[in-house]
Amino acid sequence: MKYRALLIKYAEIGIKGQNRYVFEDALCDRIRGKLKKIAEGFVCTREQGRILVECPEEYDYDDTVNAIKTVFGVWAICPAIVIEDASWESLTKNTGDFVEERFKGESFTFKVFARRSDKRYPIETPEICSRMGDYLLNRFPELKVDVHEPEVKLQVEIRNKAYVFCDTIPGPGGMPVGANGRAMLLLSGGIDSPVAGYMIAKRGVYIDAVYFHAPPYTSERAKQKVVDLAKLISVYTGPIRLHVVNFTDVQLAIIEKCPREELTIIMRRYMMRIAEHFAGQRKALGLVTGESIGQVASQTMQGLAATNAVCTMPVYRPLIAFDKQDIVDISLKINTYETSIEPYEDCCTIFVAKHPKTKPRIEVIERSERKLEGVIEELVEKAIETVEIIDIAE
Ligand code: ATP
Ligand code: MG
Numbered sequence: 001m002k003y004r005a006l007l008i009k010y011a012e013i014g015i016k017g018q019n020r021y022v023f024e025d026a027l028c029d030r031i032r033g034k035l036k037k038i039a040e041g042f043v044c045t046r047e048q049g050r051i052l053v054e055c056p057e058e059y060d061y062d063d064t065v066n067a068i069k070t071v072f073g074v075w076a077i078c079p080a081i082v083i084e085d086a087s088w089e090s091l092t093k094n095t096g097d098f099v100e101e102r103f104k105g106e107s108f109t110f111k112v113f114a115r116r117s118d119k120r121y122p123i124e125t126p127e128i129c130s131r132m133g134d135y136l137l138n139r140f141p142e143l144k145v146d147v148h149e150p151e152v153k154l155q156v157e158i159r160n161k162a163y164v165f166c167d168t169i170p171g172p173g174g175m176p177v178g179a180n181g182r183a184m185l186l187l188s189g190g191i192d193s194p195v196a197g198y199m200i201a202k203r204g205v206y207i208d209a210v211y212f213h214a215p216p217y218t219s220e221r222a223k224q225k226v227v228d229l230a231k232l233i234s235v236y237t238g239p240i241r242l243h244v245v246n247f248t249d250v251q252l253a254i255i256e257k258c259p260r261e262e263l264t265i266i267m268r269r270y271m272m273r274i275a276e277h278f279a280g281q282r283k284a285l286g287l288v289t290g291e292s293i294g295q296v297a298s299q300t301m302q303g304l305a306a307t308n309a310v311c312t313m314p315v316y317r318p319l320i321a322f323d324k325q326d327i328v329d330i331s332l333k334i335n336t337y338e339t340s341i342e343p344y345e346d347c348c349t350i351f352v353a354k355h356p357k358t359k360p361r362i363e364v365i366e367r368s369e370r371k372l373e374g375v376i377e378e379l380v381e382k383a384i385e386t387v388e389i390i391d392i393a394e
Pocket of ligand 2: 189
């Protein structure tokens with residue numbers, strides 16, 4: 001079957017009123033960007049409530065559909081045949097040929113749906129449905145009409161050409177990235193943070209990322225793992241600017257001056273402060289983490305409160321109420337799981353206490369942090385100044 005068009009349906013962006021064009025344009029841009037890599041000659045246009053992709057003579061159908069399946073905002077992809085001559089005779093014959101080739105003699109129930117954006121078309125919409133139904137019943141005696149629960153919904157759309165389709169391939173849903181600003185993801189090499197980034201991007205938000213490493217305690221390979229994860233999610237999120245921060249000296253200062261059981265919380269508070277700095281630089285409007293209540297010692301309600309207390313920007317935690325298994329399921333779906341479970345050390349775990357505080361009190365943590373005064377400011381500044389920027393292309 002040769003489909004020369006894909007009709008792209010979207011869900012939520014349809015209800016944005018005046019902003020609708022912003023969303024539709026962002027969606028078109030994302031789709032164009034993906035298709036450019038597959039073949040030349042795709043044409044992507046906005047059409048009354050959907051996006052129309054006209055396909056070139058030669059292209060790889062599976063690659064094309066798979067690429068569009070990574071575009072947030074796409075609710076469904078409907079591969080369609082294009083009938084250049086929409087006269088009734090040509091429309092029925094070509095639709096019949098399409099049914100023959102697509103279903104090869106199968107018997108099924110069907111219903112015809114029609115849309116006529118070209119109101120000059122001489123036949124009214126209800127009549128297109130009934131006359132097309134009759135034509136198909138005549139030509140294929142094995143078919144039956146069922147107007148209530150048809151097995152096949154045959155859709156005919158008449159514009160200046162006609163488009164006929166019956167398959168609906170689900171897209172990822174969400175909103176096109178770029179429609180809702182930018183956020184800074186704290187990206188570690190674990191399972192959770194890549195999923196968190198994916199989820200926020202799904203709501204139309206561009207993602208940049210910060211990764212804290214602690215050479216020589218953490219290896220080049222651990223860093224490469226994070227770069228690999230950023231690359232994997234960029235398929236969905238678009239390009240990511242990854243900030244790699246050398247956190248060793250900050251961490252060593254905390255170890256030297258503060259109680260070991262408070263290390264993780266204090267470290268996380270410094271991570272947030274530094275991440276906020278880069279978020280401001282990138283005009284991001286929030287931070288994103290992969291935290292989930294109760295998952296580990298630092299993610300108790302008290303731990304989260306202590307971490308949160310240093311932030312002036314909103315911190316988005318899309319996984320906050322997710323069970324680990326649900327997070328794993330998403331990471332499998334978006335293809336980050338295998339990379340996330342590679343066994344490389346994380347800067348959070350190397351110096352971690354055997355019995356970290358699970359119910360830190362903010363005043364106690366603040367008191368411990370005061371012991372860092374006079375030392376930590378310069379170390380934080382140096383960590384910021386020596387940041388390594390890695391631009392991850394999609
Ligand atoms: P993940 O699987 O995302 O690593 P986790 O279950 O290991 O999460 P923590 O190590 O407590 O949990 O980290 C909680 C969150 O803090 C992470 O989801 C991530 O957003 C951020 N984070 C932790 N370590 C780092 C790091 N080295 N660099 C950047 N962000 C980090
Ligand atoms: Mg982690």
